[in-house]
Amino acid sequence: WDPQTWFIFTDQPTEAWGESGCSPGHGTSCVAGTNVVLRPLNASSFVHLALRATGVDASAGVAGGGYKLCDWRMAYGEIFARWLRRFHFWGWVDLDLFIGRLPLFGFNDSTLSGVDSVGDKGWPSQGPLTLLRNAPAINRIWRDVPRVRERLERPGIQRMNEWDFGRALLEAPEMRQRVVPWPMHLWTHARHGPEDVLWIAGRVLHLPSCGEAAHFHFSNWKDVVAASAASVAVVAPLDVVGGLGVHTEVGWSIGPGGLRPLAALSASARARLDTCRARGALQSGGFAPTAVSYAWDVAAGLTPERAYGRRGKK
Helix, strand or coil: CCCCCEEEEECCCHHHHCECCCCCCCCCEEECCCCEEEEECCHHHHHHHHHHHHCCCCHHHHHCCHHHHHHHHHHHHHHCHHHHCCCCEEEEECCCEEECCHHHHCCCHHHHCCCCEECECCECCCCCEEEEECCHHHHCHHHHCCCHHHHHCCCCCCCCCCHHHHHHHHHCCCCCECCCCCCCEEECCCCCCCCCEEEECCEEEECCCCEEECEEECHHHHHHHHHHHHHHCCCCCEEEEECCEEEEECEEEEECCEEEEHHHCCHHHHHHHHHHHHHCCCECCECCHHHCEECCCCCCCCCHHHHCCCCCCC
C-alpha cells in the first residue's frame, strides 16, 4: 500500500514474514510487494557493521537485548550506508505501527525537497517514525551527542534516539527541520474504543472524526494485537456498494481488544464508515486527498523542543 522502500534487517526466517518469492538481490527477499526488502542480519553481523562504520563496539550493548538497537538508530545512516546509496532519505520505523498514507502527511518529494529531517510535532527525532536526509553532514550528527561512545557501549537502553539525538538535531546549524503544525499520529489513547480506529485500504482512519492519521502506534496493545493477528491475517473483505459499483475494502479495526476484520464491524460502525466515505468524496473506494480531514492524539509530557526551549527551524 505504501510507495516507500522498506528495508527490514532481521534475524528471523524470511518465511515468518510471508515471503512473496521475488528476488531483489543477493541475500535478500521481498515480502508483500517489491518495495519491502528483507535482509538477514544477526547480532554478530550488526556488531561488525557498527564497528567498521563508527569505531564503536556494540557487542556489550547488543548482548543485553534487541531493545538496545534503538540507541543505535541515529547512526544507521553510516552503518547501513552500503544499502542507502541510491536513496535521498533514510530513517527508522517501529514494528508496532500501522502505516497510513505517508505522502499525504509530507513524506513526498515536493515537501521533502527543502528539509533534512522529519519527526513529529515537538519531536525532531521521534522513536516510532523519523526520516533524515542521506547526506554525510546529517549522517554524522549523532556523533555530537554527549558521551555517545560510552553510552552506546553500555548494555542498558539510553533512549538517545529521541531526547539526546533530538537535541543534537535542534542545535545543528546545517539542519533544515520540517515544522509540523500538529501531531501526525494516533496511539493507544484511552479515548479509543474497539471500533474507533481502522486500517482500511492503506489508510489509518479515526472513525468518530472521519479523520486520517499518518500512522497508528499500538505500543500499549502489542499483546492483544499479536494474539488476534493470526486469526485475521487473511480476512474476508468488506463489500461496498457505491457509484462505481461493488468493490471491496480490506482492513481491520484496531482496539484495546486487538484486531477485528472489517466484515465484523457493528452496524453503527458501518454506518459511520459510510458517512466518512461520503464526506471524503469517494474515489475508487478511497478518500480523496482534497477532502481529507486529519486526526491525532496529543501525547502528554515534555518533548525535546519544549525541554530545550527551541522550535524547529524552517
